[in-house]
Amino acid sequence: MLIHRCIRSDELCEYSNDPGGCPDSKTITCQNCGADTEVEDTGAPGGCAHCGSRRVVVQRCEQCPMHELEYVRSHSRAGRLFERVLELEFSCNNFVVPWSDVTAEEAVGLQILKDERDRYQREQQADPNKVSLEEAKMMRLLDRQRRQ
Numbered sequence: 001m002l003i004h005r006c007i008r009s010d011e012l013c014e015y016s017n018d019p020g021g022c023p024d025s026k027t028i029t030c031q032n033c034g035a036d037t038e039v040e041d042t043g044a045p046g047g048c049a050h051c052g053s054r055r056v057v058v059q060r061c062e063q064c065p066m067h068e069l070e071y072v073r074s075h076s077r078a079g080r081l082f083e084r085v086l087e088l089e090f091s092c093n094n095f096v097v098p099w100s101d102v103t104a105e106e107a108v109g110l111q112i113l114k115d116e117r118d119r120y121q122r123e124q125q126a127d128p129n130k131v132s133l134e135e136a137k138m139m140r141l142l143d144r145q146r147r148q
Helices: 002-007 066-075 077-094 104-126 132-146
Strands: 027-030 036-038 057-058
Touching: 002 077, 002 104, 027 132, 066 077, 077 104
Parallel strands: none
Antiparallel strands: 027 036, 027 057
16 A cells, blocks of 8 residues: 555645645755745745755645645654665666565565566556646646746
8 A cells, every 4th residue: 555655645645746836835854954944935935044045945835635645654664665666676676686685574565566566557548537646737837936
């Protein structure tokens, strides 16, 4: 279930992969000093109130379902296994990994990850009216520009 939800994270929150962040959020984080700051408009957040840096990231809103997904991913046994599977997948795709170094649990995880990705691709191809992630991002950017 965790892999299924992670692959479909853009369906949990339409802003999950949006570089502009969530328009409902009121918090930015400075990439320079790490300070969190509440702002009136995350569309034009200005600089960090602590160090003045303009390198800020808009955080998710408080109601975002991605918070729960991230919590489970970082605090559960399944989440830790998922992280190992992602690292193992990268290693298998880019290096030689002897199967003797892969546990049975990790091998099953790799298979589930592959199956879920394949299923997701089939779903995307089966629905011609579904908007791609890139198209959704572009539509949100255009909508923001119109509102400003």
